[in-house]
Amino acid sequence: MNEQLVSEDTIMQDAIRYVKEAGTLIMNHMRMPLQIQEKKNGSDLVTEVDVQSEQFLRERIALHYPHHWILSEETDGGREDSHQALQQPPAGYGWIIDPIDGTINFIHNIAHFAISVGIVKDGVPICGVVYNPVTDELYSARKQGGAFLNGSPIHVGREQEICQALLATGFQAFDWKPNSVVVEQIGRMTGKVRSVRIMGAASLDLCLVASGRLTGFWHDGLYPWDVAAGLVILQEAGGTITNRAGRPFELCDNTLVSSNLFIHNELLSLLEGELLQA
Known part of the structure; x- marks a missing residue:
């Protein structure tokens, strides 16, 4: 070897x-x-x-x-x-x-x-x-x-459409306030996805996507220690992880979007509001 x-x-x-x-x-x-x-x-x-x-x-x-x-x-x-x-x-x-x-x-x-x-x-x-x-x-x-x-x-789930997706997100401490970014983002999800969870541990949430329990997870303002381990686990389970611009996620990025791959483009579009009128 x-x-x-x-x-x-x-x-x-x-x-x-x-x-x-x-x-x-x-x-x-x-x-x-x-x-x-x-x-x-x-x-x-x-x-x-x-x-x-x-x-x-x-x-x-x-x-x-x-x-x-x-x-x-x-x-x-x-x-x-x-x-x-x-x-x-x-x-x-x-x-x-x-x-x-x-x-x-x-x-x-x-x-x-x-x-x-x-x-x-x-x-x-x-x-x-x-x-x-x-x-x-x-x-x-x-x-x-x-x-x-x-x-x-473990492998990611097989949901093919955003309406089938169970997603998760979370607050960083600086965004826990009225009119927060996350509240606006969740509002964009309402009626478009199966549901959204806020569970409070990004590393585990990435692993839940990797194991097919969640379909996707997004979060702004994370740090390298929040995601370094989960990134490898999710990718090896067949999932994908990018920044909000859709480029491959790097540990220095400030925005993260992850999914089972199948619904990723829809999730990115929904976060930007492009599916609101669909």
Whole structure:
């Protein structure tokens, strides 16, 4: 077997081990009093468990892969250039981490949050692991290796028309306000799609598209740690992911539209209002 593929398979297996260990750490804090801090407003929160999970993951990666770079939410989230940093990413392997994607759900004991670890090489996402420790569902994928849920292959759904689509979206903290962009976008969906869900964890929502539970997911204002892992999983499951202009999604993009491929053009058009009179 090619030595590079062996190396990347080992990286993948280590990433799976790390997220499961972090999941145990997180579950040990479920239903316990939490120290909650606001980052930018009351909808942008962090707990000591987010920080502990991130520290654990960073320490494991640094120990076993000291030459790999790391980008993570709680350490790098305050950087104004967190998107721009990936326009010209460092060479070699890098790990992009969200220690708890869906912190508000975690705080409220809602079982829709995950640890997300995406691995890139020379800026190209090559591996993704997303783990929900409450449901013990682990999504994983390696570029050109297929996508899996707990070891079983997954594929996107087969809905052919936008009227059959179950979609999801979400708010970024800065858009949680009257007359928000998301509210306007959902209004465009009304009566055109089967329904829209807001579940609060982008990494898992991408995995739900990958496994055929959702038909599509769109979101503005995401960060690389929100999507790096789910991007690989969705693509390997046969789905597609672009920016709002329809170009292939890059980790430095600020808008994301994903789907099972079949309804993608209709979804893009609907987001732009072009199907409102159809």
